[in-house]
Amino acid sequence: MGNKICVDAGSMYCPCHLAKSGDCISCSLLSGKELCECDLKGICIYQNFKRNNEKISEPREGILCKVLKHKEIKTNIYLISISIPKCLAGELIHPGSYILLKDKKRKDDMFNSPISVMNVDLENNILDIVVESIGPKTKDLLNSDTVFIKGPYTNGIFGIKYFKQLKSKKVLIVTKGLSSVTLINAVNNLLKNNNEVKVFFDSCGKKIEEVERKLKELNVDLECFDFRDNENLIKKELKKGVDMVFSAGSNHFNKNTMNIVDSVDDTINLAITNNNLICCGEGICGACIVKVKGEKIKTCKTQIEPRVYLKEALK
Ligand code: FES
Missing domain, CATH: 3.40.50.80 (Nucleotide-binding domain of ferredoxin-NADP reductase (FNR) module)
Structure with missing residues (x-):
């Protein structure tokens, strides 16, 4: 698929654990090649990683947030409003933003549900999401008064x-x-x-x-x-x-x-x-992988040209 663009490249979450494991999505040098093949302008993930003694950036952490309101807006479909920190609110206004959400009682990340951001009220720092109740993870959320939110994720x-x-x-x-x-x-x-x-x-x-x-x-x-x-x-x-x-x-x-x-x-x-199915959102689990022209692409973090995706991955 040529040079791949990771949505996190150059952000505060880069370099991530994929740089450490030799699986960086955008940097060919950090994924075992000898030459730089990236198209990134003004960012060198390789240099940043080496300059910091191969230290990776702090990963996203779950933040405990208070649920303000659940409302059933259609059969089995709920609008949930959540009070979130100001800094997170400012990060969730970008097109394609989503979060990972789980009830506060759940320790295990397997209960995380990827949910698209519907609206962010920046004055009051309130996040609105819509959840369809389809299984144990989403049902959990409908009774929660406090949730863990991990984000921002931006490859929606x-x-x-x-x-x-x-x-x-x-x-x-x-x-x-x-x-x-x-x-x-x-x-x-x-x-x-x-x-x-x-x-x-x-x-x-x-x-x-x-x-x-x-x-x-x-x-x-x-x-x-x-x-x-x-x-x-x-x-x-x-x-x-x-x-x-x-x-x-x-x-x-x-x-x-x-x-x-x-x-x-x-x-x-x-x-x-x-x-695509998103599970970890961090390029680790492989749940989101699609094959494009024989190449496995982690779609939780990688941008794909829409026409190429629709023609090649959905053949
Ligand atoms: S969702 Fe886990 S690798 Fe993409």
């Missing part, structure tokens, strides 16, 4: 570079179901950079009204319709001229979006939600 979106590059451009967001919780951070970021944003909700999916309400507060242009019968509404919008499409849905939904976009113009930048 593939194609994040397009968000970073975009200023005063036109963006179309298409979404379906629970993946729409990723929209608030994404839209806030796009609006901050003066972009014009339009959102199409697929009415066939579970609709999270809180997301819709928040987007309306942000004055985003929203439309809701059944995508199955109305693909041409999406094509019509694309033909008006769009610089980036963000598709927030299942892999099947995102692939369908790619096909629609490519049928109009395959040079439009595409970003998609990362729907």
Whole structure:
């Protein structure tokens, strides 16, 4: 897949234990090669690691946080509001942010659930998340009054570079179901950079009204319709001229979006939600690995070009 971009490269969490074990995602020298093959600008993970006597950065630790509110917003789907430290709140506003969450009684990290950030209230340091009750880990959270939060993790979106590059451009967001919780951070970021944003909700999916309400507060242009019968509404919008499409849905939904976009113009930048199974979030367990062109990629930390991912990993 060529040079790989680790989302943590150059951050306060880099170099991590993968540098020590010879498995660094971005640095070829720290993963056993003789030549530097990285594309990182202004960051040398190798030098940082060597200069610090091969000491790794402090890893993310679970922080004990108080749950303020649980509310069932759909059958088995809950909105949970959590009071979090100010420093963490500031880190969770980036598109693609997620956390690992477990009940305070649980000592073992196997109870951690990866949960996307829905909204962060920076004035009051309150994090809102949406949890679907599907198994022991998530059921636990619904009765918790105190939880451990580990974060920030930031690889919840593939194609994040397009968000970073975009200023005063036109963006179309298409979404379906629970993946729409990723929209608030994404839209806030796009609006901050003066972009014009339009959102199409697929009415066939579970609709999270809180997301819709928040987007309306942000004055985003929203439309809701059944995508199955109305693909041409999406094509019509694309033909008006769009610089980036963000598709927030299942892999099947995102692939369908790619096909629609490519049928109009395959040079439009595409970003998609990362729907892979996440367990440790740190590149250790391998739960998130997908094969792209025969290469194993740890998707909890590695950015993959969305079209390559949709065409190669989901064949
Ligand atoms: S989730 Fe453990 S390696 Fe990615």
